[in-house]
Amino acid sequence: PTITVHPDQPLADLGDLYGIFFEDLNHAADGGLYAEMVQNRSFEFCSVDAPDYHALTAWEDAQGAPLTPAPLALRVLSDAPLNSNNLHYLQIDTHDPRTFRNHGYGQGMAFRRDAVYRFSVFARKLYAPVTLTVALTDDAGQILASGETVVTSDDWHQYFLTLTSRGTTAAGRLQLTVSGNAHVSLDMISLFPKDTFHHRINGVREDIGEQLAALHPRFMRFPGGCLVHDGSLDPRDRDAGYRWKNTIGPVEARPARRNSWGYNQTLGLGYYELFQLAEDIGAKPLPVLPGGWDPHHQWAAPMAELQPFIDDALDLIEFANGPVDSEWGAKRAAMGHPQPFHLEYLAIGNEEVGQEFFDRYPRFHNQIKARYPDIKLINSAGPFAAGSEFDRGWTSARQHHSDLVDEHYYMSPRWFLANQHRYDTYDAHGPKVFLGEYASHGNTWANALAEASYMIGLERNAAKVGLACYAPLLCNTDYVNWRPDLIWYDQQHVTGSVNYDVQKLFMTHQGSQNIAHEEANLPAPLPLPAAPTTGAVRFQGADADITYSNISYTDLLSDTTTQLADGTVTGQDQVPLLAKTSGYFRLTFDFVKTGGRPDKGMRLDFGVVDDQHRFGWS
Ligand code: AHR
Numbered sequence: 001p002t003i004t005v006h007p008d009q010p011l012a013d014l015g016d017l018y019g020i021f022f023e024d025l026n027h028a029a030d031g032g033l034y035a036e037m038v039q040n041r042s043f044e045f046c047s048v049d050a051p052d053y054h055a056l057t058a059w060e061d062a063q064g065a066p067l068t069p070a071p072l073a074l075r076v077l078s079d080a081p082l083n084s085n086n087l088h089y090l091q092i093d094t095h096d097p098r099t100f101r102n103h104g105y106g107q108g109m110a111f112r113r114d115a116v117y118r119f120s121v122f123a124r125k126l127y128a129p130v131t132l133t134v135a136l137t138d139d140a141g142q143i144l145a146s147g148e149t150v151v152t153s154d155d156w157h158q159y160f161l162t163l164t165s166r167g168t169t170a171a172g173r174l175q176l177t178v179s180g181n182a183h184v185s186l187d188m189i190s191l192f193p194k195d196t197f198h199h200r201i202n203g204v205r206e207d208i209g210e211q212l213a214a215l216h217p218r219f220m221r222f223p224g225g226c227l228v229h230d231g232s233l234d235p236r237d238r239d240a241g242y243r244w245k246n247t248i249g250p251v252e253a254r255p256a257r258r259n260s261w262g263y264n265q266t267l268g269l270g271y272y273e274l275f276q277l278a279e280d281i282g283a284k285p286l287p288v289l290p291g292g293w294d295p296h297h298q299w300a301a302p303m304a305e306l307q308p309f310i311d312d313a314l315d316l317i318e319f320a321n322g323p324v325d326s327e328w329g330a331k332r333a334a335m336g337h338p339q340p341f342h343l344e345y346l347a348i349g350n351e352e353v354g355q356e357f358f359d360r361y362p363r364f365h366n367q368i369k370a371r372y373p374d375i376k377l378i379n380s381a382g383p384f385a386a387g388s389e390f391d392r393g394w395t396s397a398r399q400h401h402s403d404l405v406d407e408h409y410y411m412s413p414r415w416f417l418a419n420q421h422r423y424d425t426y427d428a429h430g431p432k433v434f435l436g437e438y439a440s441h442g443n444t445w446a447n448a449l450a451e452a453s454y455m456i457g458l459e460r461n462a463a464k465v466g467l468a469c470y471a472p473l474l475c476n477t478d479y480v481n482w483r484p485d486l487i488w489y490d491q492q493h494v495t496g497s498v499n500y501d502v503q504k505l506f507m508t509h510q511g512s513q514n515i516a517h518e519e520a521n522l523p524a525p526l527p528l529p530a531a532p533t534t535g536a537v538r539f540q541g542a543d544a545d546i547t548y549s550n551i552s553y554t555d556l557l558s559d560t561t562t563q564l565a566d567g568t569v570t571g572q573d574q575v576p577l578l579a580k581t582s583g584y585f586r587l588t589f590d591f592v593k594t595g596g597r598p599d600k601g602m603r604l605d606f607g608v609v610d611d612q613h614r615f616g617w618s
Contacts, residue, residue: 009515025225025261025472026479037117037192045057062099064101075091077089117145117192125154131151133146135147139173204277216504221347229290243312287316290309293356314372349361383408412441416453432465443497451499455502463514477490548567548590551589
């Protein structure tokens with residue numbers, strides 16, 4: 001083959017093409033990137049977050065058995081709390097010394113010999129001062145470090161200790177012993193390694209932070225994904241949406257929430273910390289805000305009540321970029337960052353398909369552009385389906401002159417190879433593509449190669465594709481909501497996947513411009529891997545009976561939709577829905593478990609390749 005390049009003929013700027021996307025699923029924040037080691041530090045876990053949670057989740061007695069309330073002696077109370085966002089605390093009233101411990105995440109806390117840990121607690125006592133002995137232990141209960149602090153305050157007060165571990169363990173515990181004859185309230189029991197990434201207080205894990213920094217991403221999208229558009233903006237509602245204003249300010253005053261991925265989200269890693277992280281890794285921040293439409297609960301903010309959502313967007317821009325004497329710029333400065341965070345990009349909505357969103361988007365767009373014309377606004381297209389769902393986002397974007405449109409797809413490696421030319425026909429004069437989520441179904445070399453090939457197609461089309469980021473970014477091996485993922489870790493180790501190596505290669509060697517070239521005498525293209533084989537799709541039950549209805553089945557390649565029969569699956573039985581499939585499909589359905597809340601519009605995209613189904617869902 002002969003390739004002739006013309007360095008004097010630039011075609012398109014590659015700009016900020018490659019970045020990363022952080023979403024708190026797979027315990028990406030709590031139990032992951034966020035360096036807090038204590039799980040359920042403020043006793044706010046509850047069954048709204050996850051069915052098996054309770055206020056003492058992750059707390060144990062001295063023998064490692066789950067900690068249970070003891071009448072009068074050990075209780076979780078909520079009268080006279082630390083603040084109105086942090087209602088629960090541990091009350092201990094005891095004659096004898098009492099020892100209990102926190103398990104941390106996964107197998108336990110990872111302590112390293114000679115490493116330093118910072119303990120803190122909010123406490124208040126009734127009557128006499130109370131001695132609190134704080135220890136780091138290994139899995140056998142051996143003490144690796146210990147220290148004491150005396151609670152002397154009658155009102156909530158924060159106490160600190162620094163502990164240096166004498167040993168290394170992958171399954172450690174934080175152990176507390178309250179002296180005898182004590183009446184003491186404890187809340188926000190916290191332990192961080194002293195060495196966080198860039199030595200930030202309330203910061204992120206050093207090893208994971210370094211893994212992110214090594215990518216040299218140009219931008220960082222956050223905080224979701226699906227989790228951004230849950231529910232209302234009401235901070236009193238545990239099931240409410242992710243509202244950025246709840247995630248800044250003192251950590252102990254941030255209201256914990258139900259993360260839509262099925263666990264508690266402390267919001268300790270909030271917007272300030274995420275802006276800070278983006279800056280520390282040299283990436284431009286790219287926040288995603290809800291657009292007043294929650295497809296999970298099928299709830300739309302009434303038009304007359306939409307303004308607070310829009311104000312959230314306007315205030316966020318001021319928080320990031322405003323002068324220190326502006327209302328929200330002052331809050332940023334008070335948290336320790338008087339300089340602006342240089343926000344350039346803002347996305348409204350995530351994977352939007354509902355007309356409700358597109359009815360509301362223009363109001364965001366017009367007000368944001370009127371006040372901040374230089375902010376690049378990102379409209380939203382639905383997740384991939386051959387054509388129709390993307391069209392609404394693109395139509396809206398063209399009509400309102402959005403700067404970019406967020407497309408998402410999770411497909412087979414074969415799809416990525418076959419669609420290398422996807423963007424060749426896109427219009428270079430309209431809004432640009434933000435490929436905000438993509439991955440082929442797996443963490444193998446074949447997946448990574450298919451993604452690399454696809455990324456060449458993105459670069460070739462840099463005039464039309466502005467930004468692209470693989471998804472999801474992070475996964476704790478003990479809490480997998482979704483796979484594949486770019487970076488895997490437990491409490492002790494972190495490993496980049498082979499897909500990570502591809503992203504790193506492209507990010508660290510991102511060119512600045514596409515230049516004209518011609519190709520001649522190219523070898524004939526290799527045939528694509530064999531066509532997908534056959535498989536079956538079954539509806540598998542849980543312990544309860546599940547009734548499903550409104551099932552439709554779309555072949556994503558031919559865009560043909562078939563309606564399937566409604567039915568019930570009992571116990572853990574399976575009901576075949578499709579006997580024979582090949583290719584790439586979408587199932588949508590409603591279901592309700594006996595005694596449960598109906599879930600409407602569930603969606604499952606999957607491909608069948610070599611007898612393996614891979615699927616994502618939302
Ligand atoms: O990346 C995982 C999820 O996939 C995101 O939350 C959502 O946007 C998509 O459906």
